[in-house]
Amino acid sequence: MMPWLMNSPYDNEPHAVYRIFGDADQLLYVGRSRHPKSRLGQHKRGPWRAEIRRHELTWYPDKDDATVAERLAIYAEHPAHNRRPGDLSHAERRQLTKKQQREWRLPKLTHADT
Numbered sequence: 001m002m003p004w005l006m007n008s009p010y011d012n013e014p015h016a017v018y019r020i021f022g023d024a025d026q027l028l029y030v031g032r033s034r035h036p037k038s039r040l041g042q043h044k045r046g047p048w049r050a051e052i053r054r055h056e057l058t059w060y061p062d063k064d065d066a067t068v069a070e071r072l073a074i075y076a077e078h079p080a081h082n083r084r085p086g087d088l089s090h091a092e093r094r095q096l097t098k099k100q101q102r103e104w105r106l107p108k109l110t111h112a113d114t
Contacts, residue, residue, distance in 0.1 A: 015066035
């Protein structure tokens with residue numbers, strides 16, 4: 001577990017990354033939750049609830065892995081309703097392959113960034 005993500009006794013429990021899709025399989029939102037059924041229910045009552053058609057879940061062994069997967073998905077897949085982070089954290093970028101960094105046109109990490 002990365003120390004900057006540890007803040008709950010539940011962080012070592014499985015967490016899901018969920019993707020919500022609309023018409024024509026448009027990706028609407030990517031999120032992470034330990035209780036995705038409850039979180040999806042909140043989205044179904046939200047401002048873009050009429051757009052929701054289906055969802056997919058991918059489970060990860062802990063919050064750390066799920067958080068990295070969620071942030072990478074938001075960065076790479078451009079969901080319509082996520083606020084995209086300006087950049088990935090250095091720890092997340094180090095987990096990308098060089099091919100992924102080229103494909104996503106990420107600036108190279110310098111020695112000072114590591």
